[in-house]
Amino acid sequence: MRIQPLRIAISSARKFINMGALSRLLNLVKNFHAAEISSLMDHLTFREKRILFNVLLDKNKEKTGEVLSELDPEDASLILKELPLEQITDLFQITPPDDVASILDLLPEDMKESVLGAMEEKPSEDVKELLHYEEETAGRIMSPDFYALDQETNVSDSITAMQLEGDVESAFYLYVVDEKNHLTGVVSLRQVLFSPPNTPLKEIMNKDLISVHPETDQEEVARYVADYNLVAIPVVDSENTLVGVVTVDDVIDVIEEEATEDIYKMLSLDTTDRIQNNPLKSIKKRLPFLLFSLITASLAPFVIHYFEDTIKSFITLAVFMPLVAALGGIAGNQTIAIIVREIAIGQADWVGAKKALIKEILVGFGNGVILGAILSGVSYLLIKNPYLGLILGLSIIANLFIAALLGTLIPLFLKLIRLDPALGSVNLLTMCTDTIGFLTFLGLGTLFLSKLI
Amino acid sequence: MRIQPLRIAISSARKFINMGALSRLLNLVKNFHAAEISSLMDHLTFREKRILFNVLLDKNKEKTGEVLSELDPEDASLILKELPLEQITDLFQITPPDDVASILDLLPEDMKESVLGAMEEKPSEDVKELLHYEEETAGRIMSPDFYALDQETNVSDSITAMQLEGDVESAFYLYVVDEKNHLTGVVSLRQVLFSPPNTPLKEIMNKDLISVHPETDQEEVARYVADYNLVAIPVVDSENTLVGVVTVDDVIDVIEEEATEDIYKMLSLDTTDRIQNNPLKSIKKRLPFLLFSLITASLAPFVIHYFEDTIKSFITLAVFMPLVAALGGIAGNQTIAIIVREIAIGQADWVGAKKALIKEILVGFGNGVILGAILSGVSYLLIKNPYLGLILGLSIIANLFIAALLGTLIPLFLKLIRLDPALGSVNLLTMCTDTIGFLTFLGLGTLFLSKLI
Numbered sequence: 056m057r058i059q060p061l062r063i064a065i066s067s068a069r070k071f072i073n074m075g076a077l078s079r080l081l082n083l084v085k086n087f088h089a090a091e092i093s094s095l096m097d098h099l100t101f102r103e104k105r106i107l108f109n110v111l112l113d114k115n116k117e118k119t120g121e122v123l124s125e126l127d128p129e130d131a132s133l134i135l136k137e138l139p140l141e142q143i144t145d146l147f148q149i150t151p152p153d154d155v156a157s158i159l160d161l162l163p164e165d166m167k168e169s170v171l172g173a174m175e176e177k178p179s180e181d182v183k184e185l186l187h188y189e190e191e192t193a194g195r196i197m198s199p200d201f202y203a204l205d206q207e208t209n210v211s212d213s214i215t216a217m218q219l220e221g222d223v224e225s226a227f228y229l230y231v232v233d234e235k236n237h238l239t240g241v242v243s244l245r246q247v248l249f250s251p252p253n254t255p256l257k258e259i260m261n262k263d264l265i266s267v268h269p270e271t272d273q274e275e276v277a278r279y280v281a282d283y284n285l286v287a288i289p290v291v292d293s294e295n296t297l298v299g300v301v302t303v304d305d306v307i308d309v310i311e312e313e314a315t316e317d318i319y320k321m322l323s324l325d326t327t328d329r330i331q332n333n334p335l336k337s338i339k340k341r342l343p344f345l346l347f348s349l350i351t352a353s354l355a356p357f358v359i360h361y362f363e364d365t366i367k368s369f370i371t372l373a374v375f376m377p378l379v380a381a382l383g384g385i386a387g388n389q390t391i392a393i394i395v396r397e398i399a400i401g402q403a404d405w406v407g408a409k410k411a412l413i414k415e416i417l418v419g420f421g422n423g424v425i426l427g428a429i430l431s432g433v434s435y436l437l438i439k440n441p442y443l444g445l446i447l448g449l450s451i452i453a454n455l456f457i458a459a460l461l462g463t464l465i466p467l468f469l470k471l472i473r474l475d476p477a478l479g480s481v482n483l484l485t486m487c488t489d490t491i492g493f494l495t496f497l498g499l500g501t502l503f504l505s506k507l508i
Numbered sequence: 509m510r511i512q513p514l515r516i517a518i519s520s521a522r523k524f525i526n527m528g529a530l531s532r533l534l535n536l537v538k539n540f541h542a543a544e545i546s547s548l549m550d551h552l553t554f555r556e557k558r559i560l561f562n563v564l565l566d567k568n569k570e571k572t573g574e575v576l577s578e579l580d581p582e583d584a585s586l587i588l589k590e591l592p593l594e595q596i597t598d599l600f601q602i603t604p605p606d607d608v609a610s611i612l613d614l615l616p617e618d619m620k621e622s623v624l625g626a627m628e629e630k631p632s633e634d635v636k637e638l639l640h641y642e643e644e645t646a647g648r649i650m651s652p653d654f655y656a657l658d659q660e661t662n663v664s665d666s667i668t669a670m671q672l673e674g675d676v677e678s679a680f681y682l683y684v685v686d687e688k689n690h691l692t693g694v695v696s697l698r699q700v701l702f703s704p705p706n707t708p709l710k711e712i713m714n715k716d717l718i719s720v721h722p723e724t725d726q727e728e729v730a731r732y733v734a735d736y737n738l739v740a741i742p743v744v745d746s747e748n749t750l751v752g753v754v755t756v757d758d759v760i761d762v763i764e765e766e767a768t769e770d771i772y773k774m775l776s777l778d779t780t781d782r783i784q785n786n787p788l789k790s791i792k793k794r795l796p797f798l799l800f801s802l803i804t805a806s807l808a809p810f811v812i813h814y815f816e817d818t819i820k821s822f823i824t825l826a827v828f829m830p831l832v833a834a835l836g837g838i839a840g841n842q843t844i845a846i847i848v849r850e851i852a853i854g855q856a857d858w859v860g861a862k863k864a865l866i867k868e869i870l871v872g873f874g875n876g877v878i879l880g881a882i883l884s885g886v887s888y889l890l891i892k893n894p895y896l897g898l899i900l901g902l903s904i905i906a907n908l909f910i911a912a913l914l915g916t917l918i919p920l921f922l923k924l925i926r927l928d929p930a931l932g933s934v935n936l937l938t939m940c941t942d943t944i945g946f947l948t949f950l951g952l953g954t955l956f957l958s959k960l961i
Contacts, residue, residue: 284757304737314767322845334870341557381805392775476595
């Protein structure tokens with residue numbers, strides 16, 4: 056749906072909901088794809104979302120199931136929570152197990168139990184299986200439905216077997232197993248189509264295949280799919296038995312999620328903070344980061360306090376003080392951005408740390424010299440005090456050097472101690488560049504005070 | 509390749525290259541997937557990259573072609589530049605046209621011409637076609653190879669036709685066209701496999717298909733593929749004639765690129781700045797942003813300069829001054845992160861701007877009151893001056909309010925004037941929160957000066 060129609064759809068949907076014109080609302084979304092209805096719902100208030108969802112559920116259960124797997128799991132859980140058990144169970148039976156698992160995980164424990172109990176055995180077992188694995192692992196996002204056949208099966212029998220199995224959502228590959236049910240290869244459906252009917256699968260299969268374990272972190276799974284240009288990746292247990300398949304659409308969600316996480320964590324934001332959250336919820340989510348900032352930002356005042364007498368003797372120092380800190384912060388942010396992102400796409404780690412560090416320090420030093428020289432010159436023209444120019448220039452060089460050093464080390468260190476390399480990194484860096492910036496600038500100011508006044 | 513083996517591969521490759529043990533180098537990478545060789549090369553210096561590439565080219569041209577499409581186009585162009593024309597042409601003939609186009613675009617104009625002239629007609633035409641379209645559009649990343657058949661063709665003839673056409677890289681769909689060659693539907697290869705041989709394609713095709721134009725921005729293409737869970741999206745011209753297909757592997761690259769761009773632009777970094785660039789190149793790329801920061805950061809000193817007398821009379825103001833600015837900056841960054849990211853995933857625009865603005869302002873005000881109260885209290889305990897506590901608290905509230913207001917408006921405004929919403933946004937915001945923070949705090953300080961001293 057292009058942006059223009061989406062805007063119209065949003066305002067029409069709102070109007071119909073508020074007028075209580077539910078059949079017109081249904082008419083509006085009748086030809087929408089599930090993804091479009093989900094996009095539309097993202098722009099509605101919770102009350103409006105619930106009304107649209109329930110209207111749809113009354114008329115077209117199947118489409119509602121599709122919408123359910125597209126919705127944000129948190130929204131979905133809030134809407135479902137208010138439905139009778141039977142309706143939830145009905146919907147879950149037609150929703151892919153991995154989506155059911157993420158929604159179910161957000162429902163109250165007793166509700167979760169009763170829903171799982173009320174579902175038919177097969178889907179219920181599938182969901183329970185997925186729930187065994189930790190969040191953000193391959194096990195959580197894999198689909199337990201796939202085509203897998205014995206390697207001795209020939210092409211013609213394979214086609215019949217897959218037909219009997221029925222349509223498997225987004226299946227583009229047929230997995231091949233040996234007599235012990237161990238994964239031995241993969242055949243694309245294109246190969247099946249093009250091969251003579253009596254060829255055994257083992258003769259056309261690709262044995263050089265990449266698989267992951269259910270415990271593998273979803274970010275690593277995404278890395279493999281992205282690097283090897285895959286459309287699906289098989290998940291095998293420790294015995295090499297195929298237990299599921301992660302498809303590329305789930306991988307795209309992971310990649311977008313992780314990119315958002317990088318930005319959010321770098322800029323001190325909770326990863327579940329959303330524009331649609333109500334203000335109280337967002338206040339609660341942001342407050343811990345701000346309190347942490349209050350502590351990190353409280354270091355600088357102590358430094359300044361120590362130099363009160365110097366500042367009092369030459370007040371111009373107070374004027375330029377924040378400039379030194381700001382430039383250090385911005386240069387350090389540049390380094391952090393590059394290091395965090397290169398870690399995320401698998402390009403940076405401790406192996407390459409030394410190289411990256413030397414490079415960043417050279418860049419910081421180089422830019423420090425250029426900015427320092429400019430600022431020295433300009434301040435001399437304005438204030439006519441060569442010593443002020445000198446200490447400004449030197450402080451900028453020192454602070455950009457420190458910014459490069461810490462901008463590289465903070466994310467790499469966070470990664471080393473198994474925290475997210477982005478987590479609060481900009482905040483931590485600002486604390487350092489502020490403190491060290493003030494320290495250098497005011498320290499040099501004290502040293503040269505007799506020349507300044 | 510897991511991280512451990514990659515580390516070993518890097519150090520072994522380096523050792524073999526420096527020893528000149530080229531056959532051992534070849535042996536090392538012999539069983540590596542092209543993506544693995546490309547990952548390995550990302551960790552080598554340019555000289556080492558070139559040596560590995562040339563060794564590989566000597567022994568296994570086909571694999572070298574695969575590596576070429578995985579490599580960063582800039583690296584690839586630098587390596588190719590030094591090869592004889594014939595070898596470049598040979599390699600380009602076996603590399604997908606979209607990858608050739610991105611590499612070719614980075615070669616000198618005369619070299620580009622001669623390579624295109626020396627290539628065989630079909631691949632050369634394909635590449636020229638792609639080069640017609642602007643960078644970052646569907647036309648640039650689409651593949652001109654796909655299966656397309658007339659809607660009257662039956663399933664059995666379709667299979668024969670596709671077999672004659674040969675293997676098309678990552679083709680999972682068969683596109684269906686009418687007698688005028690207009691795209692009318694799509695059939696998955698799974699459906700082809702499961703349908704009776706004499707069914708015409710038009711009876712099994714899915715008519716409800718999503719397509720894009722060659723001029724469509726690659727980010728919009730990625731949005732469709734992500735939202736509709738597609739594996740490929742057809743590209744049609746203004747007459748609805750199929751001209752190419754964008755596959756999901758290219759979409760993943762776009763999504764990762766755009767996420768990196770968001771982070772980089774937000775934190776004032778050039779999008780082509782890489783950890784492997786040499787320091788001089790990175791200095792050049794970062795300097796414009798830093799010079800811009802020098803200008804934006806120079807606003808605050810003027811404000812402080814204006815209040816010099818106040819600060820001199822009550823020097824404690826200089827001590828707390830940076831704290832007010834820092835907290836405003838951090839809270840504003842939180843807002844910017846959320847707005848930029850929601851714009852990127854298509855959740856925020858001017859339509860929802862009012863709602864987002866009100867929400868962010870409430871959050872900013874709420875957190876301002878809490879942080880302001882804490883800081884008032886703490887400063888009172890430390891300094892025993894109720895008026896200092898009061899103006900600290902009020903300044904924090906004011907600055908967090910402003911941070912929320914501008915943190916929402918800056919990215920939305922940048923988008924409105926068709927700039928990237930992330931571009932330098934953190935920098936612009938810091939300028940505002942610094943300036944306004946100092947202005948409020950020192951202004952209130954001047955107002956209450958008689959009570960402070």
